Amino acid sequence: MNIDSIQNGIVLDHIAAGRGMQIYDTLRLQELDCTVAIIKNVKSAKMGRKDIIKIDETIDLDLDVLGFIDRDITVNIICGGKLTEKRRLHPPAQLVNVIRCKNPRCITTVEHSADHIFRLTQGERPVYRCIYCESAYSN
Numbered sequence: 001m002n003i004d005s006i007q008n009g010i011v012l013d014h015i016a017a018g019r020g021m022q023i024y025d026t027l028r029l030q031e032l033d034c035t036v037a038i039i040k041n042v043k044s045a046k047m048g049r050k051d052i053i054k055i056d057e058t059i060d061l062d063l064d065v066l067g068f069i070d071r072d073i074t075v076n077i078i079c080g081g082k083l084t085e086k087r088r089l090h091p092p093a094q095l096v097n098v099i100r101c102k103n104p105r106c107i108t109t110v111e112h113s114a115d116h117i118f119r120l121t122q123g124e125r126p127v128y129r130c131i132y133c134e135s136a137y138s139n
């Protein structure tokens with residue numbers, strides 16, 4: 001991949017094809033002043049097709065949220081035109097106000113000021129559960 005165009009910034013690589021826009025929205029990249037490029041349907045030996053996001057500035061990314069959306073995304077930190085760091089993502093143990101509980105009887109539905117908190121629980125497969133009513137989160 002060509003990262004020559006970036007001197008200092010972040011490249012999100014190995015995004016599942018078609019998901020670039022969702023990540024752009026979730027991370028609120030439209031609020032940045034710097035150049036942001038979404039490159040869609042890049043050919044990838046590993047994935048067939050993938051999306052890439054280039055951010056032309058070193059910003060504080062919410063890696064927890066990224067890890068929740070897709071832990072297979074690679075976060076490349078570019079400094080002085082060189083790749084200086086590759087960060088792997090991990091699903092966060094806890095999510096605060098990222099997803100909402102869908103249980104109509106949950107306190108977070110009734111109490112609008114309550115934080116929406118989910119914890120990752122290990123079972124047959126990892127599931128995020130509301131800490132108030134234990135409802136499992138599903139997409």
Ligand SMILES: [Zn+2]
Pocket residue numbers: 101102103106107108130131132133134135
């Ligand atoms: Zn709940």
